[in-house]
Amino acid sequence: MDYCRGQAHFSSGVHSNKMKAIATKLTEKYPTAVYTPSSTCALNVSLASGMALTGIQIVMSTFKKIESFFNKSPSLQLELENAISIFYQGNEEKASDLKEACRTNWTMRHDAFEVAVDVVESLLLCVDSVHDNEDLRWSDQVTHNALEISEALADFEFVAALVVLKNTLSFTRAFGKNLQGPKIDVYFAASSLTAVLHSLNEVLDNIEVYHEFWFEEAVNLAAALEIPVKVSRLYLRKHRPEAGTEIQPEGYFKEHLAPVVSQLIKELNNLFSENHLNALRYLMLVPAVMGQLKFNMSEENNVEMYRNDLPNADTLPAELHCWRVKWKHRGKVTLPSTVHETLQLAEVKFFPNVLAFLRVLSNLPVLGLEDADGNASRKRFQM
Template identity: 30%
Template sequence: MSFLAAENSSNDVTKEDTEEPQEMTLDMELERPKAADCTGTDKETLKSALQAAITAACCSRDRTSQGSHGGEVEYVTKSEMNEVLEVCEGVVREGILSEVGNSFFSLFVDRAVRFGEMDLLPLFLRFVDSFDVMRLELMGFVDVNLDTEAMCERLFDIVVKEWRLNLKYCRGQAYLGSGEVSYKLKAFACKVQEKYPLAICTHSSCYSFNTWWSRSVPVPSVSRALDTLEKIVVFFSSTADLEKQLDQIIAIGLRENYEKVHELQGMFCSSWLEKHDSYDVFAQILEPIADSLERFQCSSPQIWSLAVINQAKKLVQLIRDFDFIVAMVALKNVSSFTKELSAALQKDHFSAASQLCQISGIVATLNRVKTNIKVFHQNWFDEACAFAQSLGVPIKVPDSVTVPRDSLLKPGTYYKDAVSLPLVDHLINSVKDHFSDDHKEALNFLSLVPCSVTVSYTFESLKSKPPLYVSDLPDPDNFFTELSCWKVKWKTKVVSPTIPDTIFQTLRLPLMQYFANINTLLKIMCVLPSTALEYCGEVKHHKMFEDYLRNTCAKDRSPCLAVLQVGTNFNRDLDRMVAQCLKVTPKTLEGICLV
C-alpha cells in the first residue's frame, strides 16, 4: 500500500465509526461472531498488546534503534498491521480534534518533506486545550505536487470536512514553502482570509524568524545552500560520536566566544532552526567543518565506517563550491538586519510586543540597502572570496550557467543579480507580509500579560480604539473598563516575584473569571502561530516531528507512523484504539494478542 493510500485510508476511519462497510465477503460475515470472541479477551491484555505493537512499529523505522525487526508481528501480515496502524492513526486524530472542540485554532503547514518517493507537506493544528496549555499537533499530510486549485480544494476538504473544523474560529495561518509551493499555499491563505479576515497570516514560532523567511527564498543558490546546511546537521547528528566531533568543531570556530560555545555544544543540531544567528554560526565554523570532514578519510587507524567516510566526502564537495559560499555569506549578512527582531520574538512576550515599533525602521533600512546594493554586495562578495581563498575554492560563475564566449559576465556581477538583490528583495517583502497591520495589532495584546502591563507602552495603545477581535469578545461594551481595572490590578504588584510572566500562568489565575474579555484575547494569543509556544510540561510535538525526520531515512518514513509517533497519547487514545480495532480489524487484533 502506498503512503498516500495509507493517508487516505486513515482519513476515512471516521466514516467507518458511523457506518458498517457495505461491501463484505460472505466469509467475513461468517467469521464476525468468531472475531467477536476477541472482545472476551482481558481488555488490559488487548491494550497492552496493541500499545506494544504500535511502539514497535514506530521504533522499527528509526535508524538509531538497535535490533529492530522491521515492525513485523509473527501472527499478523504486514498489510494487516498497516491496517491496524491506519485505524489507530484515525483514533489519534479524532482524540486531538475532540480537545479542540469549538475553540479558536490556527493552521500551520510546514516545509515539504520526502516520504518514500513522495514529497508531502505536514499539516499542524495549534489550539489551547481545556487546561490552558498551548498545543501544536501534527494532524496529517498533503501531496505537494497537486496543482494550485487542487491543493486549495484538498486543504479545504481536510480542514472542513475531514477535521470538521469551522474556519470562522481560525485566528492564524502560517505556511512555509518556496517557489511554486509558496504560490499554492498563498492562494489557499488568500481564499481563507477573504472569507475570514481574522485568520491572519504570520510566521510560525517553531522557527526563528530568520530561519522562516530564508526557507522561503525563491533563489536557487540559497535553496541549495540551505539543503547543504541541512545535510551537514543530519550528518553530525546521526551518531553520538559525530555529534562530539561537531562539538569540537564549534569549540574551534567559536573559540573567542566561550559562552556561545557552551550554549551550542550538544544542542546545535536540535536547535539551529530556532536560533536567530545560525547562519552567523555556520559562517564561523565553515572552515573547521571542511577540515574535519577531510580528515575523516585519512584518519589512521580508520575509525569511521566506509558509509560515513563517503558521506563526509560528498559534504566536502558541497562546501568547497563557490556558489554555496556566496549564498552562505549573503544569508549571514542579510539576516543580520532582522537578527534583533528575530531574537526578540523568541525571547518573551514583552520583548515581542516591544519590538513591533522597530519594524518600519527595519523596512526602511532594507530599502536603503537595496538602493545601495552595489556597495553592500561588493562587501559581501569580498568576504565570500576570502572564504573561498582559505578553502582553496576557485572564484567563478556556477557551471550550470551558460556564459557566451564573448560575454564579460564576471562572478561579482552575476551574484549581485542572482543572489544579493533577490535576497534583499525577498526579506523586504517577508517583513511586510508577515507583519501586516493586523498582525502587529494582534501582537500588541501580548502586553496584557501582567509582567508587561505597566512597563509596556503598547498596553496604553490598546485603549485608543476597539480591539481587532471585538467580535470575539463576550462583553465588548465593557472592554475599556476592563482594561483600566486590569492595569490597576497589577500596577501595585510590579515588584512582586509572583507576577505572571506567561499567558499560561495568567489564564490559570482565579480572577480571570472577572476579566472575560482579556481572558478571550489571551486565548487568541495562545493560538496565533507567531507567539512563542510556552513550555507547560507538554513535549513540543513539532520538535518530536523534527527528531522523527532526523532519525529516519526518507525511504523508511510513513505518514501514518509519523502521526502515531508524534501525536499518540496512550492515556487518551488506547481505549478507543482497542474499541475501533475490534470493530474494523478484530482478527488482526487477535493475532497481535497471540505474540
C-alpha cells in the same frame, strides 16, 4: 475556519511560494486567521528557507545535511570540535564558543548563518578528514555523506549565498530572537519592525555598494577555503555565453543574490501585517508586561478585527481600565508573565473581554505554547 485566529506554514523553495499563495487566500477570506511565523522555528531560518533562489536553497539543503551528519555519532561531533581547535589555536574563547554552538542544533538557530561563516573552514577540514578515512574508522555511508557535504561547502555559490544571508539576516536576528523571548520582548518586537524594515530598505537603496562588500567578503572566504571563484557549472550549461564573451562571477552573483533583500522585505510585510501587529499589541494585557510599561497601557486600540470575539465590545475601555488598576495596586508581588499564567487566574473570568483577547493570543502560532509551568513548548501538535 471562521474560528481560526492564526496560521503558520513552514516550507522551502518553490513549495514555499505555493504555501504563501494559500496563506494569502485564506487571510483574504478569513481576516482573523492572521498569517504569522511559527514559534517552533527561528525567524531567520524560516525566512531563508522560504526564498526560492538557487544559491539560498543550496545553503539550506547543505544545512540539513550537516545537521543529519553530525547527529549520527558523538565521534563525528568530536571530530568537528578537534577541527575547530586546529583553526582557532590562538583564540580559545572563540573556539570554546563555536564548540558549544555546534553541540546544539546550530543550523536552526537565530545566528545560524554567522556560526556557519565562522565554522565553515573547520567543517570542511572535518568532512575531508572523514572522507579520507585514513584510519578506517568510518563506514562507506559516512564517508559518502562527508564527500557530499565537502563538495557543497567547496562550491563558491554556497559561499556567496552564505555571506549574503549572514549580512542580510543580521538585520532581523535580534527581532526574531525577541519574538521567541519573554512576552515583554515580543511586545516591543512588534513595535520595532518599522526600524528593521527601514534598515533593510536603506540596504536595498544602496544595494550596489553593499553587494561590493559582500562579494569581497565571499571572495576572501573562498580564498581561505582554497576554492575557485567561478560561476555555477549548471548555470553555464543552461546559459552558454556568446563567442568571445565570458560570464563574470561578480555579475552573476549580483543578479542572482541581490533579490534576497527585496524578498526579505516582502516576506516580513506579509508575515507581520497590521492585523498581526495589532493582535501582538494586546500582549499588554499580560500583567508583567503592564508592569514593564509602568501601567501606562493604552485603553484604545484597534478592536474591529476581533469585535465578534468580544462578549461586550462597548465596555472594553472601562474593562481595560479596571484591569490596569487591579494590577497596578497589587503591591510587591510577582506578576503573571505569560498568556498561559494569566488565563489560569481565577479572577480573569470577571473580565470577559480581556479573557477573549487572551484566548486569541494563545492561539497565535507566533507565540510559543506554554505548559503548566509556563515553559515554552517546541511542538504545537502531538502526532
